[in-house]
Amino acid sequence: xxxxxHLMTFLSYTLFLGVIGYAVFxxxxxxxxPERYTKLNFGPFGSYSLLVVIAGSVIILLIVFAVxxxxxxxxxxxxxxxxxxxxxIANGILWKARKRNALGFPWTLTVYLLDSDRLYIRTGLLSxxxxxxxxxxxxxxxxxxxxxxxxxxxxxxxxxxxxxxMSNFNIVNIKASKSVKTMLSRLVDSSRIKNKxxxxxxxxxxxxxxxxxxxxxxxxxxxxxxxxxxxDFDGNGVPDVLEK
Numbered sequence: 169x170x171x172x173x174h175l176m177t178f179l180s181y182t183l184f185l186g187v188i189g190y191a192v193f194x195x196x197x198x199x200x201x202p203e204r205y206t207k208l209n210f211g212p213f214g215s216y217s218l219l220v221v222i223a224g225s226v227i228i229l230l231i232v233f234a235v236x237x238x239x240x241x242x243x244x245x246x247x248x249x250x251x252x253x254x255x256x257i258a259n260g261i262l263w264k265a266r267k268r269n270a271l272g273f274p275w276t277l278t279v280y281l282l283d284s285d286r287l288y289i290r291t292g293l294l295s296x297x298x299x300x301x302x303x304x305x306x307x308x309x310x311x312x313x314x315x316x317x318x319x320x321x322x323x324x325x326x327x328x329x330x331x332x333x334m335s336n337f338n339i340v341n342i343k344a345s346k347s348v349k350t351m352l353s354r355l356v357d358s359s360r361i362k363n364k365x366x367x368x369x370x371x372x373x374x375x376x377x378x379x380x381x382x383x384x385x386x387x388x389x390x391x392x393x394x395x396x397x398x399x400d401f402d403g404n405g406v407p408d409v410l411e412k
Contacts, residue, residue: 176237180230181273187226260284263351268341272320280339282352285359287327289337301327301334303352303359311349317341325349 197204252261260283267278281288287306289299308328317323323345328336342348 172236172240176233176240180233180237181275183226183229183233187223190222256281262355263348265342265348268322268343270316270320270341272322272341278340280342282355284355285362287339287352289339299334299337301329301331301337302363303356304363304365305329305331306352306356309349309352309356311345313345323349325352327352 252264256264261281262284263280263282265280266274267276267280268274269276277291277293279290281290284303286300286302291297306327306329310326310328311323312326313323321343322341324341325339325345325348326336327339339348
């Protein structure tokens with residue numbers, strides 16, 4: 169099912185890019201060969217070319233692929249199949265997302281990964297760079313959503329941290345941003361308890377702690393491993409147990 173879903177995604181992007189490329193060549197050809205557009209022409213170029221037919225066919229196929237992808241995603245959720253690979257699950261990865269562009273397409277070279285202890289940011293294709301920050305170093309998480317981001321279903325998380333390398337950073341243009349913020353906040357609290365490090369100490373002032381020495385309103389530490397329940401019935405990429 170994972171393979172079929174990835175295939176649907178690949179074909180959708182390929183068709184979309186293909187019709188855009190054809191339209192560009194169409195306009196270029198019309199500019200340099202205007203004589204082809206003075207009469208009826210049902211060839212690949214001309215006033216009544218196949219552009220409209222191809223564009224219409226691609227739109228129909230994209231709709232079909234979107235429906236098939238949604239059906240596959242629902243069946244994967246019902247069977248408890250995670251979108252993560254076996255290797256990522258074995259490494260304890262809980263969430264993975266690619267930074268999306270302004271139109272909402274994941275056509276960038278930045279990937280975010282999250283486990284119970286660290287957040288990773290990978291950039292690049294041939295030459296890559298990976299930054300990481302320990303979750304207990306994150307002091308505050310803020311969700312920002314511009315008007316355009318709300319239209320395309322995206323959001324940006326701004327993280328204040330005490331990490332010397334990462335400092336303050338953004339998780340830019342991700343889907344299900346509100347659920348991801350909730351998940352990240354829970355994991356940050358859990359990591360602080362696990363490592364006995366509190367946000368107040370990292371900024372140099374005191375805060376009240378509970379009877380066990382934990383910061384007020386902290387979540388209970390949640391052990392996470394390969395057998396962790398990654399069920400995601402709402403299909404937003406965040407394990408349901410980390411959204412509650």
